[in-house]
Amino acid sequence: MTDRADEYVDRLVDEAALRAYLEAELGPADSFAVERHGEGHSNETLFVEWGDRDLVVRRPPPGETADTAHDVLREYRVMHALQDTAVPVPETLAACEDHDVVGSDFYVMARVPGDVLRDDEPxxxxxxxxxxxxxxxxxxxxxxxxxxxxxxxxxxxxxxxxxxxxxxxxxxxxxxxxxxxxxxxxxxxxxxxxxxxxxxxxxxxxxxxxxxxxxxxxxxxxxxxxxxxxxxxxxxxxxxxxxxxxxxxxxxxxxxxxxxxxxxxxxxxxxxxxxxxxxxxxxxxxxxxxxxxxxxxxxxxxxxxxxxxxxxxxxxxxxxxxxxxxxxxxxxxxxxxxxxxxxxxxxxxxxxxxxx
The missing domain is CATH 3.90.1200.10 (Aminoglycoside phosphotransferase (APH), C-terminal lobe)
Known part of the structure; x- marks a missing residue:
């Protein structure tokens, strides 16, 4: 990872603060790791290892954005409402408005195993x-x-x-x-x-x-x-x-x-x-x-x-x-x-x- 990329990831997440938040919300875990997922081009996606669970944290990009373009809590709200419907969505786990954790609103969901068909078919x-x-x-x-x-x-x-x-x-x-x-x-x-x-x-x-x-x-x-x-x-x-x-x-x-x-x-x-x-x-x-x-x-x-x-x-x-x-x-x-x-x-x- 380049120095610029390292600096950008540092702007996305305070790992110590995120770990403390997840422990309070989900209980303790014996392992913790964070990796930025680079495929998206709008909201930022972080893959999080939390013990034996694979999680996803979604947050907006840093800096000024156009009105309503990166409303992650709105995204959380609709997925949370769809949990028990015919529309398949990831399991929602927590949402946070406290900017002291990662510097913005964010939410946590379970990572869904499988394939996203982006560059080719499996x-x-x-x-x-x-x-x-x-x-x-x-x-x-x-x-x-x-x-x-x-x-x-x-x-x-x-x-x-x-x-x-x-x-x-x-x-x-x-x-x-x-x-x-x-x-x-x-x-x-x-x-x-x-x-x-x-x-x-x-x-x-x-x-x-x-x-x-x-x-x-x-x-x-x-x-x-x-x-x-x-x-x-x-x-x-x-x-x-x-x-x-x-x-x-x-x-x-x-x-x-x-x-x-x-x-x-x-x-x-x-x-x-x-x-x-x-x-x-x-x-x-x-x-x-x-x-x-x-x-x-x-x-x-x-x-x-x-x-x-x-x-x-x-x-x-x-x-x-x-x-x-x-x-x-x-x-x-x-x-x-x-x-x-x-x-x-x-x-x-x-x-x-x-x-x-």
Whole structure:
């Protein structure tokens, strides 16, 4: 680990304070170790060995962030509410608002064994039948999220579902403006203005109202060990709220690739292995989702271009954090070129050049 990386980890956690907190909450342990998980690009994830238990601590990154972008206690609240439902989530253990422990809000959950399919598929899934089941599990679990009676699990006040889609367009434009306060000194991204204007003019007037995850995609779920593929947990609920389920589906579809697709504009964010024989197409996923939920997926160009617009906004926020020295993620400086590429992709979806 580099000196800079060591310094960044020191900003994330006071190990002595965390150990004292865990002992008070969970009881003593004969071993303790902390390791930063470097795969995520938003909230920070720390793997913690606590005796014979494997834990995860989630906290926001250090430094200034845009409004509500890293609300880990909100993430904890929704996962805690889902503990005994059809939606698989990790076991929640503790939440803390005392900044004297690690310097921010944080929460603790059990680590779920299995695989996150990010860079490739595990060997046990490398056949057409297993690949088909991966896509089915992904869609069926999203359907379970959207079918949930959120009132019954205590999430009736978790958001304002009416007007959600319009607020998404407004919110992500505001997030971009926050990022541009710093990043525009390096370069500008005029295509994002065109995309934002088109989205504002094409917001669907009505939409269903459900619990939405906000970041639902293949590498935000865990598949259990063994076969056939079984989705064991949905992770990364930091943007969950009540709103438009079609926005969740459009987000998931914006990451899912078909063999006919052009090369991805950001290779690191593309699950290219799902182009292999056996994985469902985007249309297959939509048809299964509609059959499971009764929700018709309309306005595809809007929802997928909104997804890429949001991804570009996140990238621009990452770029600001890099410029301000508030991140140690090697992807963040790459956003100088990748956000403009994402903006161009959103424009192609709007123009019909990347059909469903």
């Amino acid at each position: 060997e046990r899934f490398a056949d057409p039948g297993a690949r088909e089941r991966v896509g089915e599990e992904l869609v069926d679990t999203l359907a379970a999220v959207h079918d949930l009676d959120y009132e019954a699990v205590g999430l009736g006040e978790f958001g304002r579902p009416q007007g959600y889609t319009q607020r998404q367009v407004d919110r992500w434009r505001q997030q971009l403006e926050w990022a541009f306060e710093v990043t525009s000194d390096e370069r500008e991204v005029p295509e994002l203005d065109r995309v934002g204007d088109w989205l504002a003019a094409n917001v669907p007037q009505t939409h269903p109202e459900t619990l939405v995850h906000g970041d639902y995609k293949l590498d935000n779920v865990v598949f259990a060990p063994g076969t056939p593929p079984e989705l064991a947990a949905v992770l990364d609920w930091e943007m969950a709220t009540l709103g438009d389920p079609r926005a969740d589906l459009g987000w998931m579809l914006s990451y899912w690739r078909d063999p006919k697709d052009p090369d991805p504009v950001v290779e690191d964010l593309a699950n290219r292995f799902v182009e292999r024989d056996g994985y469902p197409s985007r249309r297959d996923l939509v048809e299964r989702y509609e059959a499971a939920t009764g929700i018709v997926y309309t306005d595809d160009r809007f929802y997928r271009s909104l997804a890429v617009y949001k991804l570009a906004a996140l990238g621009e926020m990452f770029f600001r954090r890099h410029l301000e020295g508030n991140a140690d993620d090697p992807m963040y400086p790459l956003m100088e070129d990748r956000v403009p590429a994402l903006a161009e992709r959103a424009g192609r979806i709007i123009d019909g050049d990347e059909p469903l």
